[in-house]
Amino acid sequence: MKLAEVGEFGLIRRIAEKIPAHRSVVLGIGDDAAGILPSAGCITLITSDMLLEGVHFDLSFSDPISLGRKSLAVNLSDLAAMGALPRQFLLSLGLPRSIEVEFIDRFMEGVLATARSYGAILxxxxxxxxxxxxxxxxxxxxxxxxxxxxxxxAARVGDLVFVTGTLGDAAAGLELLQRGVREGRLVDRQLAPEPRVAAGAALADAGFVHAMIDVSDGLVSDLGHICELSGVGAKVEVELLPLSEEYRRVCGADPYPLALSGGEDYELLFTAAPGQEKNVLALMQRLGLQTSIIGEITDGKGVELFRPDGSPYSPAKSGFDHFG
Incomplete structure (x- = not known):
């Protein structure tokens, strides 16, 4: 069925029928604006992301369900990076007239599956x-x-730098997809990232994390954002980067470039005082999430990288930049 056969308002009704009622939503889809009830004692955090065909995804290897999952996941990752729990979201679509309604149905299946998993309402x-x-x-x-x-x-000089999960998997997965590979853990990490919502909220509630960001543009770039806004520097030991076995098998002789600059892992990158090391690792262990210490915050400027022998390491690029 073509989109023209359903029409704009028919498409909206088709989507609205799949949305359950929720106590936090006073007015949902159908009016000119939505009405929501905030939770007592909380502030609302808002984030927005845009994904463009040919820039952020390629439909030759992005199936609609995975694309729907990822589209919402990257937003929820931003909320997780601030310790927030997802509540509601708005979805806007620019659709080619030739697109089939079945594609949109499957895309929405992915979006709403992720929404249910993390408690978000369209x-x-x-x-x-x-x-x-x-x-x-x-x-x-x-x-x-x-x-x-x-x-x-809020990073402080002397803080340890932590990161959840493993790095470089999504970037390696993209390279594999571009070579024609269509399955495997690395491919899944690219097509269907998991926002660390529970970990972000737990770290915020625990009170011992100073600064946090999600790894979307690459570790060097994202840690650089923390350094710039906190007025500090950072030292990272590249041999401490958490790398998966699957990644090591495909990354070549030098395992560090994609792990440092690839991006789209959507892991949490954060700082905490050295005295909180055991608390951080114990909390993440209870959540079943691998967490590594990869460096420290300094009184310098920018991110410095070091090899195992103490010599400086310089990646070819620091991370993704839309206009770079």
Missing amino acids: VGGDTCASKSGLVISITALGEQRPERVLKRS
């Missing part, structure tokens, strides 16, 4: 025709108590 959005491929824009809302919100600007 409350509205927009649709329009696109002359230049599929455009996906999501604005997600989350909540946290104001004193527990984690920012990029």
Whole structure:
């Protein structure tokens, strides 16, 4: 079935029928604006991401369900990086007239599956025709108590630098997809990332993390954001980077470039005082999430990388930049 056969408002009704009622939503899809009820004592955090066909995804290897999952996951990762729990989201789509309704149905299946997994409710959005491929824009809302919100600007000299999970998997997965590989753990890490929502909220509630960000543009770039906004520097020992066995098998002689600069792992990168090391690792262990110490915050400027022998390491690039 073609989109023209359903029409804009038919498509909206088709999506709205799949959305369950929720106590936090006073007015949902159907009015000019949504009405939501915030939780007592919390502030609302808002984040927005846009994904463009040919820039962020390639439909030759991105199936619609995985694309739907990833589209929401990258927004929820931003909320997780601030310690917030997801609550509602808005979805706007720029759709080529030639797109089939079944594609949109499967895309929404992925979006709503991720929404259910993390407790987010679709409350509205927009649709329009696109002359230049599929455009996906999501604005997600989350909540946290104001004193527990984690920012990029609170790192302190002497802090240890932690990262969850493993690095470089998503970038390696993208390279494999471009070579024609369509399955495996690395491919899954690229097509269907998992936002660390539970870990982000747990770290915020525990109170011993100073600064946090998610690894979306690459570790060097994202740690650089923390350094810039906190007015500090950082030293990272590249041999401490957590690398998966699958990644090591495909990364070549030098395992570090993609792990440092590849991006899209959506792991949490954060700092905490050395005296909190055991508390951090114990908390993450209870959540079943691998967490590694990879360096420390210094009174310098920018991110410095070192090899096992103490010599400086310089990656070819620091991370993804849309306009670089």
